[in-house]
Amino acid sequence: MNTRQRQPQAAVPGAGDYLIASKKCELMNLQYFLQMGQLVQCISNLVHSLQRERGASNVLLGSGGCKFHHQRQQIVAESDRLRREFEQALTAIHQQMTVHPVSSRLLNQIASALHGLADLAELRGAVDRQTISAHDATESYSSRIHRLIAVVFEAADTAVDPGIAGLLVALVHLMNGKELCGQERAVGSAGFSSGRVDSALSRRMVHLVEAQERCFEVFASFADEDSRALWQQVRSHSREAEIGRLRGLGCSSGRVRQLDPQLADRWFAVMTERMDELKRVEDALEGCFHARCIERYTEARHSLSHQETLVASLDQQGGARQPVLILCESGDEATGQPGDAWASDGVGQRFGRSIFDLVQQQSRxxxxxxxxxxxxxxxxxxxxxxxxxxxxxxxxxxxxxxxxxxxxxxxxxxxxxxxxxxxxxxxxxxxxxx
Amino acid sequence: MNTRQRQPQAAVPGAGDYLIASKKCELMNLQYFLQMGQLVQCISNLVHSLQRERGASNVLLGSGGCKFHHQRQQIVAESDRLRREFEQALTAIHQQMTVHPVSSRLLNQIASALHGLADLAELRGAVDRQTISAHDATESYSSRIHRLIAVVFEAADTAVDPGIAGLLVALVHLMNGKELCGQERAVGSAGFSSGRVDSALSRRMVHLVEAQERCFEVFASFADEDSRALWQQVRSHSREAEIGRLRGLGCSSGRVRQLDPQLADRWFAVMTERMDELKRVEDALEGCFHARCIERYTEARHSLSHQETLVASLDQQGGARQPVLILCESGDEATGQPGDAWASDGVGQRFGRSIFDLVQQQSRxxxxxxxxxxxxxxxxxxxxxxxxxxxxxxxxxxxxxxxxxxxxxxxxxxxxxxxxxxxxxxxxxxxxxx
Structure with a gap:
């Protein structure tokens, strides 16, 4: 019986091998998220540039093609550059991502985001020719931005390391909050430029302000300390008071109000500043994400090589056990008493205990x-x-x-x-x- | 601008490629569960044999080595055969499992199960030499069985297809219920053989009966119709009434009761029959699991090749679009009006719509x-x-x-x-x- 048992055990992986495989699995996953971090950084940059492009397009359309013509072209070139960077990051992670058997949602979301980018040229052409309204252009850009942010959401959903998942949750909420801020800029701009704010517009602004706040709350509860401190700085800047005042003008509900159209430029400027500041918080958060991935990866690597050494040394003890076993078995055949010395030599037990301790530890x-x-x-x-x-x-x-x-x-x-x-x-x- | 955009698009995968990747990802996952089904079947067989071995060891120890000596040796040989099958199934899926980046828990649970099997020889030796109590032997076998069932639990937890996950949930609860039934057999046997049931023993039996019921409820709510029908047959068999009567004798709480020790054999026999019947339900469920995996895999394969054809035909249309674009662009340079014909030719839009429809469909x-x-x-x-x-x-x-x-x-x-x-x-x- 013992003889039969030992043979397959030598051929198939044992408990120690699966413990190591479990550790390797974690390491592989951390490596994946290290690369995912690059993709997320590229998405964050591209989203920021598309938000700027949306703003510039709005001003261009609102001014009948007079304002922001040159700036917009520069932003468009920048968006294209960042789009290529995004596509390169995708190529870099492509293989790893497509062998990840649980990323069908992520992959499909990427398909959706790429599709949004594929006909960007059409949208830009329409803005150039002024054959699209500011409202429709805003919607068009927003839907593309939304699909890009949703990629980060799906990436967060595939994370298994709590530290990494938490930072991605913080990031996706910050990105969403910033995007709502961008929509608020567009809505406010439209209102201020037209010189009047009706109740529908003011309701929309109230909604965007509230939704932003909720996103930032979630961000703050999952972010690292440095990013949170930076976020507090953004909050306490004097610009925020001015935004508050302007919001007050835009949000006061009920009747239609007449406003100074000059406010539109000021509104656009302070909100743009705010978004640039939020982007700095995003960058800090991404920096922290990258650092944490490297830290966790290094830890996991050390832990793996430590375990490999332990398991190998236990295997050697296990190897030393074999002759003892064979001795028992030959004695066994002679006496008809199977494996008497087996339990009493204690090596088997000592070996078993240690591997089991490691398995239990990994399990906890x-x-x-x-x-x-x-x-x-x-x-x-x-x-x-x-x-x-x-x-x-x-x-x-x-x-x-x-x-x-x-x-x-x-x-x-x-x-x-x-x-x-x-x-x-x-x-x-x-x-x-x- | 358009020229710059098209080049990286040819080099990097586009929306269609990611849609296909998303489908492939699902297919890969189904393939993985097809193999996982084999492993689960092997675990189910091994668990059943270890449960029989536990029962036989108990009777052997309880009878001072008189009863079940020969039967037990046959069962031990069968357990060893099934253990080798389990190890072969592990080897077959090893590669796929270790590249699965989210299976660290599953892999560690396998390590734990293998560890439990590694020193089975020790336990058997102790039973042979009668140097272990029936109670301790039961505990030892139960812990090994528990670790094997926990592998199925972790496998269920990694499933993403709801039909497949549901059947695995049904299976793991059926296996747990059957194992509780096995423990009830052991506890009852001890009580009936000793001729007396004290309140601690009767409380334990009540607990085991209730816990079984809850497991079977969950099983029934996730199982397929055939397995559920088979389960109803097991329930309505006359044997169940007899088990109920014997349980009544064992479970009546409060004072110590004297019982006919002859009941022990009858109890062991009917409970063993029950477990064999439960194993038949398990086999039916596993058969259904296998069939569903194949069905889902075939569906996914068809869906993938259908989508590949669609995307390829859309890509060709996309390819036909290119000259149109270049035409627009050269017109562009001459007139200074970028891409006028772009939107109006409609091909781009038609192309875009269709890919997007497919992506949306996959997303839903x-x-x-x-x-x-x-x-x-x-x-x-x-x-x-x-x-x-x-x-x-x-x-x-x-x-x-x-x-x-x-x-x-x-x-x-x-x-x-x-x-x-x-x-x-x-x-x-x-x-x-x-």
């Missing part, structure tokens, strides 16, 4: 990581649930995105509950009500 | 799959949470596993809540209370 570590990951996953899940609830409301009540968001907020306020909770309840009800 | 499909997957994931999560809550109670109150389960059930009953809900609340409180 993986469990702790998975517990810690929970918070990051929940933040992503909350976001998904809210978006679904908003879509549901839009369809059922035939209202637009803003109104749906407002309705959801109102429900939460009335019930004294948090937004994700209400969103979840709403979706559950929809399942029941059909 | 993946979202629907992920929604559907939720239920399976929650069942696994519930199980994890309950196990954690039980561990917490064991540590805090210094009680054993059974008592902790009982306390949790009592809490749920008193509060009129479901077990996972109470377990979750308990863990949340522990976080707060430290």
């Amino acid at each position: 570590r993986l469990q702790a990581m998975s517990d810690e990951l929970q918070a990051a996953k929940e933040a992503l899940e909350d976001r998904k649930i809210q978006e679904k609830a908003v879509l549901l409301l839009m369809e059922h009540r035939r209202i637009d995105n803003d109104e749906a968001h407002r309705l959801l907020r109102k429900l939460a306020m009335n019930q004294g509950k948090k937004l994700p909770e209400v969103a979840r309840a709403l979706l559950a009800m929809a399942d029941v009500l059909g | 499909r993946l979202q629907a799959m992920s929604d559907e997957l939720q239920a399976a994931k929650e069942a696994l999560e519930d199980r994890k949470i309950q196990e954690k809550a039980v561990l917490l109670l064991m540590e805090h109150r210094r009680i054993d596993n059974d008592e902790a389960h009982r306390l949790l059930r009592k809490l749920a009953m008193n509060q009129g809540k479901k077990l996972p809900e109470v377990a979750r609340a308990l863990l949340a409180m522990a976080d707060v209370l430290g």
Whole structure:
């Protein structure tokens, strides 16, 4: 019996090999996220440039082609350069990403983002020829930007290391907040330039301000200390007070108000400054992400080589065990008593204990990581649930995105509950009500 | 601008390529689960044989080495054969599993299971020499079986296809239920052989019966119709009534009761029959799992080749677009009006629309799959949470596993809540209370 058992064991990997494989698996995943960090940085840069391009296009269209003509061309060239960088980063990670068996959602989101970029030339042509309204151009750019940010969301969703997942959650919320800020700039610009703010426009601004705040809250709860400190600096800058005043003019609801169209330039300038500052926070966060990936990768590498040494030394002890075993077995045949010395020599047990300790340790570590990951996953899940609830409301009540968001907020306020909770309840009800 | 844009697009993969990559990713994952099915089948067979070996060892030890000597040797040989099959299945999937970047938990669980099998010879030697108590032998076998079943649990946790994940959830709960049935057989045998059932033993039996029921409930809610029908047959067999009567004798709580020791043989026989029947349900479920994997794999393959054809034909249209573009661009240089014919020729748009439709379709499909997957994931999560809550109670109150389960059930009953809900609340409180 023992003889039969030992042979396959020599041929197939044992407990120690699978422990090492488990560690290697973690290492591989960290390596993947190191490269993913580059892709995310490229997306962040490209999004920022597209936001600038959207702003410049808006001003160009709003001024009947007079303003920002030259600046816009420079920004377009910059967007193209950053787009090529994004595509290069994609190529660099392509192989790793396509053998990752759980990234179908990520890959499809990349397809969607690339598709958005493929007909950018059409959109730009329409802006050049002024055959598109500022509103439609804004929508067009926003949808492309949204698809790029969604790639970061999916990347965050595939992370298994809690530290890495947390920073990606912070980043995706910061990117979303900044994008809402960009939309607020566009909406405000349109209002200020026209010299009048109606209630629909002011409602939209209120929504964009509130949605931004919620994104920044999630960002702050997952970001590293340095990025959070930088974010506090942005918040306490005197520019924010001016933005607050201008927002007050734009957001005061109810009737139509007449405004000084000169405010439009000032609004555009301060909001652009704000977005540039937010980009600096984003860069700091990405720097921290990169550093953390390297740190975790180095740790995991050390831990792996340490374990490899341990397992190898235990294997040698295991190897030394073999002759003892054979001795027992030959004695065995003679006496008919199988493997008497087996348990008493203790080597087997000592060997077993140590490997098992390592396996248990790895098991506890993986469990702790998975517990810690929970918070990051929940933040992503909350976001998904809210978006679904908003879509549901839009369809059922035939209202637009803003109104749906407002309705959801109102429900939460009335019930004294948090937004994700209400969103979840709403979706559950929809399942029941059909 | 357009010229610059087109060049990198030829070099880097485009939207269509990523759509195909997303589909391939799904296919790869299904292929992985096809092989995982073989591993799971081997685990199910090995577990069943180890359960029989445990039972035979118990009877042997209980009879002072008189009973089941020959049968046990046959079962041991069968276990060894099935163990080799398990190791072969592991070797077959080894490569695929170790490049799967999210399987560190699965790999570590395999290490733990293999470790349990590595010193099986020691345990058997101790049973042969009768230097181990029936109770300790049972515990030893149970821990090894538990680690093997935990491999199936981790495999279920890595599934992304809801149909496949659901069947694995059904399977892991059926395996757990059957294992609890095996433990009940051991506990009952000990009680009936000794001729007396004390309150500790009867409490343990009540716990094992209840825990089995809960496992079978989850099994039934995720299993396919055929396996469920087979399960109903097992339930309605006359043997179940007899088991119920014997359980009644064993479970009646309170005082110590004297029983006819002859009942032990009958109990062992009917419970063994029950476990063999449960194994048949397991086999049916595994057959269904295999069939579903093949079905899903075939579907995904067809869908992939269909999409490849579509994308290729769209790419050709895209290729036909190129001269049009160049024409526009040369016209562009002459007139200073960039790409006028671009939007109006419509080819670009038609091309764009179709690829985007495919991407959107894949996106909706993946979202629907992920929604559907939720239920399976929650069942696994519930199980994890309950196990954690039980561990917490064991540590805090210094009680054993059974008592902790009982306390949790009592809490749920008193509060009129479901077990996972109470377990979750308990863990949340522990976080707060430290």
